[in-house]
């Protein structure tokens with residue numbers, strides 16, 4: 259073992275003794291001064307160190323120097339060092355470097371081992387769904403521990419894998435002054451449009467979904483009950499039937515789903531919300547009563563929705579029953595029985611005694627077979643809300659009709675603008691079920707909010723996504739509620755036609771007498787504007803009702819009232835659904851208006867503005883003057899110069915001017931709501947108690 263003093267080594271290497279001492283100290287060697295003795299092991303360490311640090315040219319110089327000094331062990335020692343050098347990159351992570359703590363080494367170590375400078379905060383982060391603490395920390399370029407501490411201050415104990423909701427993400431990011439954007443995939447928000455790839459092989463027959471419609475008291479509810487009682491309990495002994503808005507029966511080994519809310523209002527309300535759930539309509543017509551106004555409405559509603567109709571001629575047990583008359587009357591509506599060369603199925607039934615019900619159900623299956631109703635039970639479930647409510651104990655409860663795919667307990671789901679996980683499912687027999695397939699109604703719990711009847715639902719792969727889409731839909735809903743509607747209105751009809759948004763104009767006509775309806779229909783259908791077609795989707799005699807408005811809303815139609823008025827409910831719904839109602843007293847005005855609107859020549863100047871409503875409470879006949887209407891102003895005001903119309907049972911009886919308006923004995927210029935007054939109308943004396951006088955003025959308006 260060769261020994262030498264530090265100053266000798268320093269001299270040989272052409273460095274100062276102090277440098278060598280420092281190096282040795284950094285290598286934890288016990289040296290005091292330049293006279294200290296070092297052995298060849300220490301020399302090797304020093305050499306190795308300097309070689310790693312020095313550029314290659316220096317190293318070779320050293321080697322040469324060492325060779326010159328002819329130190330026999332040197333070469334032995336050098337071999338492993340060279341190997342080290344070869345194997346380790348220049349940054350040096352070898353054992354020597356790890357123990358090197360000399361000043362030069364420290365610099366080197368600092369470069370290599372100090373944590374990288376913290377990245378600056380981003381201005382904005384983007385995420386989808388939710389984030390864990392770890393994921394958020396990464397996006398914010400922070401340590402997860404820092405976020406966990408922050409959360410602790412907010413009273414939230416968390417771990418790195420803790421999922422954070424939108425509010426918390428915004429709170430934390432906001433605390434760092436970082437903007438947050440939630441990234442949403444538009445297609446999935448519109449899950450009405452979201453179609454999973456259907457594998458033809460998986461398509462299987464599904465039960466038809468049937469709605470029963472018809473006039474009041476013709477036996478809809480009795481028929482629904484009767485079908486349910488005779489069929490539901492077969493093979494389901496002990497099942498407690500439960501009202502969940504729909505039920506399923508089995509006949510001839512095949513299932514049929516019935517929507518339990520009879521009537522076309524419910525049907526069309528759903529359609530107005532974009533839901534088409536019904537495959538077949540059973541139109542109930544009482545054989546002793548025949549076609550009545552709501553029979554007609556039901557036909558219009560089913561036709562507007564393109565749903566096939568089966569006619570159940572009910573109450574055939576009654577003596578006054580005349581099924582032939584029903585058939586005859588229905589031919590007017592293009593419902594012609596097969597026996598008479600048509601293609602509509604008629605079945606005579608007695609909902610009360612059960613006669614004909616089996617045949618009716620057979621016919622439902624027949625129509626359903628022809629329609630080839632199919633669905634893919636392997637998909638994630640989608641469908642429509644039949645009804646929903648808030649239950650004190652269970653929270654939001656919704657009856658869903660699965661229209662495609664299968665729904666399972668535990669599925670992450672978005673329903674309308676609400677979302678959650680299917681916590682429990684109960685079928686129409688009150689039984690808990692775990693999985694249901696297409697056309698099955700089922701009541702679910704587990705949603706964060708109560709959806710609306712007609713809302714669509716869609717199951718998603720994970721809850722994170724369901725939450726994200728649910729929240730996005732909910733905020734979009736709020737936006738839509740705020741923004742303008744896109745219903746057809748005469749004012750912008752021309753623009754819409756020009757933009758190609760409108761090809762067909764759907765119109766509902768209500769008039770005081772059938773003759774006017776026909777006259778209007780004939781003239782409207784003759785309007786000829788290139789590329790646009792007028793469809794009269796429903797007509798009727800009498801006041802404009804809520805049902806008319808709902809149909810208009812569902813079918814994007816304009817309602818024309820000829821000498822009739824909307825009733826209170828119709829007015830309210832028209833306002834909320836933004837349905838355009840046009841009221842006229844002269845047929846040609848109505849036709850002109852529609853034609854002008856289609857051609858973009860709508861007279862832009864005046865619009866009627868109702869200023870008040872007056873109720874006639876009593877009448878006095880005074881010779882010379884005529885009949886004075888003792889009246890009470892219920893809304894707004896009536897002024898001497900306003901134009902008025904007299905309405906009786908929703909029908910306009912008179913339209914014209916006021917002859918005299920009096921408070922007590924004095925002439926009045928105007929009378930406000932809450933006051934009584936006496937009114938005589940120009941050239942009209944047939945006023946009656948209970949009539950309504952509507953006062954209006956023509957106001958200049960600006961068209962968009």
Ligand SMILES: Nc1nc2c(ncn2[C@@H]2O[C@H](COP(=O)(O)OP(=O)(O)OP(=O)(O)O)[C@@H](O)[C@H]2O)c(=O)[nH]1
Nearest residue numbers: 473474475476477478479480572573576608609610
């Ligand atoms: N004789 C006889 N009476 C019937 C039959 N079907 C229903 N009814 C009776 O007709 C009346 C009206 O029946 P509903 O089932 O309530 O009629 P609906 O169409 O549901 O009536 P709304 O719910 O008011 O629209 C009830 O008194 C029933 O008992 C039938 O086949 N024969």
